[in-house]
Amino acid sequence: MPRKIRVKPRHISRNVKIIPKNSNHSRNSNSNVNIKNAHRFFGKESSHLLKDIVFVAYYTINTPYQQESEKLKESLEKFNLIYDIVGVSNLGTWQANTRFKAKFLQEMLIKHKGKNLVYVDVDAVFNSVPILFKDYSCDIGVRYQDFRWKQNECLSGTIFLSNNPKVMRLCKEWEKINIREENNKSNLEQWNLGFAIDLLKPSLNLNVTNIPPEYTFIFDTMKIIYPSITPVIEHFQASRKNRNLR
Secondary structure: OOOOOOOOOOEOOOOOOOOOOOOHHHHHHOOOOOOOOOOOOOOHHHHHHHOOEEEEEEEEOOOHHHHHHHHHHHHHHHOOOOEEEEEEOOOOOHHHHHHHHHHHHHHHHHHOOOOEEEEEOOOEEEOOOOHHHHHOOOOEEEEEEOOOOOOOEEEEEEEEEOOOHHHHHHHHHHHHHHHHHOOOOOOOHHHHHHHHHHHHHHHHOOOEEEOOHHHOEEOOHHHHHOOOOOOOEEEOOHHHOOOOOO
16 A cells, blocks of 8 residues: 655745636526535645645734734644745735735745645635645636625635646736726725636636635635535635734
8 A cells, every 4th residue: 555645834935617707607606505515524644635735825014914824824734734824014005915915926826836826815724624626727716606795706715826827927917907906995806806817718718616615715604605514714804803904
């Protein structure tokens, strides 16, 4: 019987099929029904299956988000996942700090060349090894979710990114849209990511996967929508009380 390879977590930070968003089929695939988990929970003994993925996040230095990052690190280490969590300077507004995500991911794609990435917001925690990512061959994976206030919303709390030129181009386009809007608070950065995917999907032949809800599980609102689901990656949305920070 072949011996399993175990990969211990390492903190490597330094200071420093889809369904197009507007397609009719996407609405059917995102229907808010009481579904069960996409897979059973996996513990740290399965972490070697994700040895080619780096889990990345960032926080604004000297803010409550720095404390949130410690919880995220603890959960990643619990499951022996390789991660890179980086502290960044405050850009002045909550909107600017969240929109830095597009630039941050470009930097991570370069820094971890040869490795795929999974981005998570820093106020998230892992409750299980996200084993589905081991088989992902798409360019990008995000959650498209129907809410009462918005249909088919692109969520950027958890993002799977293949490390390839198409994804780099997508992140650059996402950054351009953010910059063009300046501090227009009517559009969130995740909506702009959805716009960028819609814009580039035809020309780049982007392969986009709608990840399951337990991988971008908002602790309260999605519990109401999916009461039978146990989250794999759970988001606590600290921005509700720290709106002007990151």
